[in-house]
Amino acid sequence: MASKAFQDYYPDDMSYCYGCGRLNEFGHQIKSYWDGEESVCEYLPKEFHTAVPGYVYGGLIASIIDCHGTGTAAAASFRAEENVTGSDQYPRFVTASLHVDYLKPTPLGVPLQLRGTIMEINSRKVIVSVDLHANGEQCVKGEVIAVRIPESMLAKK
Amino acid sequence: MASKAFQDYYPDDMSYCYGCGRLNEFGHQIKSYWDGEESVCEYLPKEFHTAVPGYVYGGLIASIIDCHGTGTAAAASFRAEENVTGSDQYPRFVTASLHVDYLKPTPLGVPLQLRGTIMEINSRKVIVSVDLHANGEQCVKGEVIAVRIPESMLAKK
Numbered sequence: 001m002a003s004k005a006f007q008d009y010y011p012d013d014m015s016y017c018y019g020c021g022r023l024n025e026f027g028h029q030i031k032s033y034w035d036g037e038e039s040v041c042e043y044l045p046k047e048f049h050t051a052v053p054g055y056v057y058g059g060l061i062a063s064i065i066d067c068h069g070t071g072t073a074a075a076a077s078f079r080a081e082e083n084v085t086g087s088d089q090y091p092r093f094v095t096a097s098l099h100v101d102y103l104k105p106t107p108l109g110v111p112l113q114l115r116g117t118i119m120e121i122n123s124r125k126v127i128v129s130v131d132l133h134a135n136g137e138q139c140v141k142g143e144v145i146a147v148r149i150p151e152s153m154l155a156k157k
Numbered sequence: 158m159a160s161k162a163f164q165d166y167y168p169d170d171m172s173y174c175y176g177c178g179r180l181n182e183f184g185h186q187i188k189s190y191w192d193g194e195e196s197v198c199e200y201l202p203k204e205f206h207t208a209v210p211g212y213v214y215g216g217l218i219a220s221i222i223d224c225h226g227t228g229t230a231a232a233a234s235f236r237a238e239e240n241v242t243g244s245d246q247y248p249r250f251v252t253a254s255l256h257v258d259y260l261k262p263t264p265l266g267v268p269l270q271l272r273g274t275i276m277e278i279n280s281r282k283v284i285v286s287v288d289l290h291a292n293g294e295q296c297v298k299g300e301v302i303a304v305r306i307p308e309s310m311l312a313k314k
């Protein structure tokens with residue numbers, strides 16, 4: 001597995017995301033990598049990320065699916081364009097739409113494994129399907145429609 | 158507006174949710190109320206709840222839509238059943254499915270207004286549509302399919 005995660009290739013000023021920004025000291029700082037054609041991420045929720053006692057908060061699950069999805073979109077887009085810019089920085093994608101099906105309760109206290117699959121990709125939009133497993137069982141299925149960050153969001157940089 | 162929020166009617170052992178549990182000291186502790194037939198919630202994100210600088214993290218938005226949706230489901234179910242149990246505690250609903258469309262970037266630094274509408278309700282399932290506004294503009298549209306908490310999730314109490 002590569003030593004640098006997808007999120008380590010974001011420019012500094014795009015690295016303050018609460019879910020995945022390496023420079024957000026209060027955030028989750030998730031890390032995603034390629035594993036063949038799939039993308040993987042492992043995350044251990046904190047003990048206070050509770051839904052009801054013993055289970056992981058669904059909003060946290062949505063959050064890490066979201067960031068693993070946009071990270072996978074960025075990495076896939078970078079790879080597809082064969083790095084034509086000469087830069088090693090990934091393009092930044094944001095979420096247009098997020099869908100999460102909670103198939104069964106997700107146990108708290110064990111690492112969560114996320115696997116992303118590219119369902120569709122073009123220069124502007126990437127659709128990523130994300131499966132979440134805990135203790136070897138699939139608990140959640142998500143889908144992220146990620147789009148290139150709009151100019152309007154860069155204006156506040 | 159009522160002084161007690163929907164979430165204040167959850168039993169103590171169902172009040173540790175990271176998004177809405179009044180007993181989770183690390184969580185968001187959102188509060189939802191009726192406003193006529195709609196449910197409302199106002200939440201001011203922390204300055205570190207960043208997506209890219211200047212905008213709110215989408216995972217946080219998904220989280221508060223999720224909890225406002227399940228809270229609205231609980232309150233609507235309690236109201237529909239005319240409190241036949243004689244208890245003033247709300248039934249607890251969990252999320253089966255969450256969908257969030259990010260219509261435009263949500264600005265950070267201002268309170269977010271959420272309004273919930275009951276789309277469908279029966280004894281087991283409630284579908285809630287949630288609109289999120291900031292600075293008077295709708296930024297996000299969400300939908301929560303909430304179901305009565307399964308027995309399997311109560312077993313760990």
